[in-house]
Amino acid sequence: MIRYVLGRLTSLVISLFVASIVIFGVIEVIPGDPAAFMLGVNARPDTIAALRAEMGLDQPLITRYFDWVTGMLQGDFGQSWTYKTPVSELIADRIWVSLPLALYALILSTLIAFPAGIYAASRRGRAGDVTIMGATQLGVAIPNFWFAMILVLIFAINLRWFSAGGFPGWDDPAQALKSLTLPAIALALPQAAILARVMRSSLLDMLGEDFIRTARAKGLSRRKALWKHAVRNALIPVLTIIGLQFSFLLAGGIIIEQVFFLPGLGRLIFQSISARDLIVVESVVMLLVFTVIVVNFAVDMAYAAVDPRLRAKA
Amino acid sequence: MSRNLIIGSALSALFVALAVISFLWTPYDIETLDIPNKLQSPSALNLLGTDQFGRDILSMIMMGARTSIAVALLAVGIGMALGIPLGLLAAARHGSLLDELIMRGNDLVFAFPSLVIAILITAVFGASAVNAIIAIGIFNIPVFARLTRGAALPLWERDFILAARVCGKSATRISVEHILPNITNLMIVQGTIQFSLGILAEAALSYIGLGAQPPTASWGRMLADAQTLVSIAPHTALVPGFAILFMVLGLNLLGDGLRDWLDPRIRVART
Numbered sequence: 001m002i003r004y005v006l007g008r009l010t011s012l013v014i015s016l017f018v019a020s021i022v023i024f025g026v027i028e029v030i031p032g033d034p035a036a037f038m039l040g041v042n043a044r045p046d047t048i049a050a051l052r053a054e055m056g057l058d059q060p061l062i063t064r065y066f067d068w069v070t071g072m073l074q075g076d077f078g079q080s081w082t083y084k085t086p087v088s089e090l091i092a093d094r095i096w097v098s099l100p101l102a103l104y105a106l107i108l109s110t111l112i113a114f115p116a117g118i119y120a121a122s123r124r125g126r127a128g129d130v131t132i133m134g135a136t137q138l139g140v141a142i143p144n145f146w147f148a149m150i151l152v153l154i155f156a157i158n159l160r161w162f163s164a165g166g167f168p169g170w171d172d173p174a175q176a177l178k179s180l181t182l183p184a185i186a187l188a189l190p191q192a193a194i195l196a197r198v199m200r201s202s203l204l205d206m207l208g209e210d211f212i213r214t215a216r217a218k219g220l221s222r223r224k225a226l227w228k229h230a231v232r233n234a235l236i237p238v239l240t241i242i243g244l245q246f247s248f249l250l251a252g253g254i255i256i257e258q259v260f261f262l263p264g265l266g267r268l269i270f271q272s273i274s275a276r277d278l279i280v281v282e283s284v285v286m287l288l289v290f291t292v293i294v295v296n297f298a299v300d301m302a303y304a305a306v307d308p309r310l311r312a313k314a
Numbered sequence: 315m316s317r318n319l320i321i322g323s324a325l326s327a328l329f330v331a332l333a334v335i336s337f338l339w340t341p342y343d344i345e346t347l348d349i350p351n352k353l354q355s356p357s358a359l360n361l362l363g364t365d366q367f368g369r370d371i372l373s374m375i376m377m378g379a380r381t382s383i384a385v386a387l388l389a390v391g392i393g394m395a396l397g398i399p400l401g402l403l404a405a406a407r408h409g410s411l412l413d414e415l416i417m418r419g420n421d422l423v424f425a426f427p428s429l430v431i432a433i434l435i436t437a438v439f440g441a442s443a444v445n446a447i448i449a450i451g452i453f454n455i456p457v458f459a460r461l462t463r464g465a466a467l468p469l470w471e472r473d474f475i476l477a478a479r480v481c482g483k484s485a486t487r488i489s490v491e492h493i494l495p496n497i498t499n500l501m502i503v504q505g506t507i508q509f510s511l512g513i514l515a516e517a518a519l520s521y522i523g524l525g526a527q528p529p530t531a532s533w534g535r536m537l538a539d540a541q542t543l544v545s546i547a548p549h550t551a552l553v554p555g556f557a558i559l560f561m562v563l564g565l566n567l568l569g570d571g572l573r574d575w576l577d578p579r580i581r582v583a584r585t
Binding site for chain 1: 437438562
């Protein structure tokens with residue numbers, strides 16, 4: 001078990017290191033002079049030189065990379081060029097939209113997928129199964145930002161149950177949750193479709209196992225064997241998918257935030273891209289990648305904790 | 315043939331046909347604006363209505379199909395062209411440092427949130443169809459590399475490969491002449507699935523303005539344009555959305571259908 005944890009920990013560190021190199025490289029090295037890029041084509045040379053000094057671009061590449069990484073480790077993400085405020089403050093404001101949105105969507109996706117997947121598996125080949133599997137085919141194929149627009153059309157514009165966009169802040173948690181509901185549904189649906197399919201096939205695999213036959217031979221009803229033995233074991237692969245989905249939801253939120261005009265990290269990235277505020281783009285992207293890699297690591301650990309076979313092997 | 319295969323190939327063929335026909339003919343020219351005729355609902359003159367500039371939406375869907383298919387197809391091409399050789403190499407040198415490096419590199423790319431990196435690439439290098447292809451293509455490489463290696467490894471244990479080795483064939487020749495033909499079906503099926511994911515990714519990137527640029531038509535940008543019009547002219551949002559949905563659905567069904575059809579074990583079981 002210790003060897004397994006150490007192995008995963010090593011690859012976690014390597015992943016983060018490579019990710020930081022790639023992001024730093026793409027932003028600061030490849031496009032030429034970031035200061036000139038940020039100021040646009042009409043900038044005067046002395047303005048560019050001043051910004052270069054302010055951004056520390058006159059320093060060697062290695063120094064700049066280490067400054068950036070050590071700064072981030074201490075919570076210092078640098079200073080935004082357009083907002084003139086620390087990037088960490090910008091992130092802190094917006095993460096309270098993006099993170100709750102991703103979690104909300106994750107909960108919804110799980111709440112939809114579990115019953116759907118279990119029901120489909122227990123009715124294999126019958127009308128209920130065929131209907132649910134057909135619905136998941138549609139769910140996987142639907143672009144979530146388009147689904148979001150349809151939700152707005154129906155529930156905000158026609159029925160007026162929700163607002164079409166914007167975020168009132170967390171002063172009134174009920175209103176805040178309400179304004180995140182349509183975005184969370186739009187984000188959750190395609191992921192729920194995938195999760196329901198995984199849940200169903202994982203459960204069907206389990207139902208073919210010897211221990212289920214033994215449980216049935218002992219006299220357990222089909223329903224009891226399903227709930228007491230199969231579902232618990234089928235959860236292991238499902239858990240992995242849920243972990244992976246968190247990253248999809250966090251990244252997918254970037255686009256959904258655009259549809260609903262939510263002031264989250266996604267909007268921050270796009271505003272910074274159009275304002276050429278590369279320091280903000282660099283830090284937000286690194287933060288997202290960091291979160292995704294760490295969550296994947298946590299999933300691996302959880303996996304090892306629930307699956308004794310994996311521990312024994314390692 | 316299964317129902318999936320029939321519906322899937324029909325839907326996919328429909329969109330490919332629209333894209334091909336658009337090279338020869340579209341009902342209207344999409345570069346001519348006709349403002350007085352804007353936001354018309356579907357009618358006999360404009361089968362799918364017109365957009366905010368009075369352009370014919372059916373013509374734009376046909377031109378957009380071209381963009382979507384080209385971007386997704388080339389992205390799959392990048393994934394296959396680099397991923398399959400890497401996978402074959404890793405399998406041929408199974409257990410070596412090279413194998414380990416290729417597989418860890420794969421894990422790394424998998425760990426990245428693809429959409430975020432695609433946004434980063436297109437943001438820095440400029441929004442264009444070519445950069446969208448590269449951004450989507452990069453994330454196809456590990457998919458094909460991993461699948462190829464996984465399928466090739468058990469083949470290396472088989473007698474016919476042993477026979478080829480006894481004949482003195484090199485690992486490269488065995489990979490190309492014996493392993494590759496045996497995993498082609500698998501690659502076709504995965505290619506179809508990645509193709510459909512590519513269509514979705516292209517739509518998402520052009521929706522946020524990081525895909526193909528005007529005047530190139532794209533379904534994602536049609537949706538972005540429609541966003542503020544959805545309450546007054548819902549067809550401007552419904553039509554491109556359904557185009558994406560049916561194209562992706564068609565490819566997914568085609569992939570499922572091909573998998574069953576190409577797998578001799580399932581086919582024998584059925585007959």
